Amino acid sequence: MARFWRRRPSVSSGGPSTGDPEAPVEVAESRRMLAGILEHVEEGVLLLNGTRVRWLNPAARLMFPALKQPVGRLLVEVVREHRIDGLALRARESRLEQAAEVELPISGRILQVRAVPLHDGDLILLARDITRLRxxxxxxxxxxxxxxxxxxxxxxxxxxxxxxxxxxxxxxxxxxxxxxxxxxxxxxxxxxxxxxxxxxxxxAEGIAVERLPFSVDDLVRALVDRYQARAAAGQLVLRADIATAGSTAVGDRAKTDQALQNIVDNALKFTGSGEVVISASAELSRVEIAVRDTGPGIPGRDLARIFERFYKVDRSRGGQPGSGLGLSIARHLVELQGGTILAESIPGAGTVIRVRLPRAPLTSP
Ligand SMILES: Nc1ncnc2c1ncn2[C@@H]1O[C@H](COP(=O)(O)OP(=O)(O)OP(=O)(O)O)[C@@H](O)[C@H]1O
Ligand SMILES: [Mg+2]
Missing domain, CATH: 1.10.287.130 (Signal transduction histidine kinase, dimerisation/phosphotransfer (DHp) domain)
Structure with a gap:
């Protein structure tokens, strides 16, 4: 370690040094600026070499006050939290950024921690206190x-x-x-x-989610049956399109059904004429249930926001009844099962909402 400090005298416990006499003026100036910024940011910043702390800013010292002299010590001794140490290890080994939310046992503070690998085995650890936000x-x-x-x-x-x-x-x-x-x-x-x-x-935490195989075709057909009368009353065609017959998802059937009801409800509510198609398809590792309509579509600027709570496109115009909660519930229900939900739309032509879930492994005959 000592050799390391001699080789890189610019790093000390007081912050990145600005006193290299041979450095050109601009370099010295930008070092001073960098040191100033790191000194005052609220985010805790720790620079690691291997498993040891090379440098940390004042915010990090406040977050991890266990040691008076943390520089040169093992990360785990400084942060006293194995999950942060594990995060740094994973980032170092994978050379990929890692992130986690960690609650510190003694102070009870909740930190959002990111471990970002740099070159030469160095690693930067960024910690943001999100206790108040939570x-x-x-x-x-x-x-x-x-x-x-x-x-x-x-x-x-x-x-x-x-x-x-x-x-x-x-x-x-x-x-x-x-x-x-x-x-x-x-x-x-x-x-x-x-x-x-x-x-x-x-x-509420601890909500029970099933992870059982269920038939996607059955689910789609049941949905079409349930909404057929309503579609007919609105002079809309509602049909199923089973592209990959016999595929099985792994998840919570009731929660998936609930999510799809909210999506189909929207398709029927917003579509003035044409059709609503509920399709099922499968790839190697996932199944997809898509609800496609020929309604007014959703402008690009709104598309990313429709899954937010209470978000309605052009709320001021009144339009269709609804509180703007259906899709946020749908997203919650799908993500709880490890699935994803996304929306595509062409204004004036229609909307597709896709729900993707893990596919059950194919059983050999
Ligand atoms: N198929 C669709 N076609 C056009 N716009 C849609 C479609 N689905 C959703 N939207 C837009 O996204 C908004 C959010 O949908 P969401 O289901 O969350 O709320 P809502 O239907 O207005 O109310 P709720 O579902 O709570 O009764 C809708 O208000 C609408 O503006
Ligand atoms: Mg809705």
Missing amino acids: YLETVRQQFVANLSHEIRTPLAGLDLAAQTLSAELPADGDMRLFIDRITQEAGRLADIVFNLNQLAALD
Whole structure:
């Protein structure tokens, strides 16, 4: 190690040195700037050589205060956390950047850590304290969960009162119109509350996810059957397209079904005329269920955002009813199973939403 320090005197515990007399002025200047930046960034920065700490900035010293003299010591002695040490090891061995979220046992701080391999076996470790961010996320989730729970009871009361009144009223007239409107709006509110409760349940940790083989064809056919009447009422063609018959996905059938219901609901809701096709296909290691429609499509700038909570394209124009939660729930449900979901669209021509799940290994005959 000593030889190392002599060979590279520019690195010391005080930060990258700026005092190389032979360095041209610009080099010295940029070193000074770099040292200044690293000194003041909130992100912890540690420079490693092998498993030892070569240098660290003040933010990293605050995050990992275990040793007074951390320079030259083993990383694990400095950070006191085997997962961070393991992350650095994986980055060094794979020569690929690695990232993880780690909760420090003593301080309880939550860090987002990245290990980035440099040349010569050097490695840079970047740590960001996201404790407050995680806390605020929990507060938001609890707020939404509590709110949706509290709304459920008065909503049920409202619906019951409207139904009782409705039974007393003559079949037509203004009062009937109003009471039907109340029932309809209460129903929409109940849908929103249902979606919010679903999201709250998905946010809660430890949600059970099955990983069992299920037939993709059956799932697609069942969906087509379930929505056939609604499609016909809207004068739309709804059909299945099974490209690879007999393929089997591994995952949670009920959750996949729920996700696809949200996607098919959108396709039928936004498509004015034409058709909605639910297709199934398989590749070597994954299956894909795609829902394609001939609706208005989604502009490119919105496409990446439709999976966000409450995001609706052109919300200000009113348009179709909905709270903007269906696709965020769908994404959650698919990703929980290790799957992916993506959207493609040509404005004016239609939209395709693709759900991909791991494929069950083919059993030999
Ligand atoms: N097939 C589609 N064609 C055109 N636009 C779509 C389609 N699917 C989704 N979108 C756009 O993406 C937005 C988000 O969809 P999402 O399902 O999350 O919400 P929503 O349908 O508006 O409400 P919710 O599903 O909560 O009732 C929609 O409001 C719509 O603007
Ligand atoms: Mg929807």
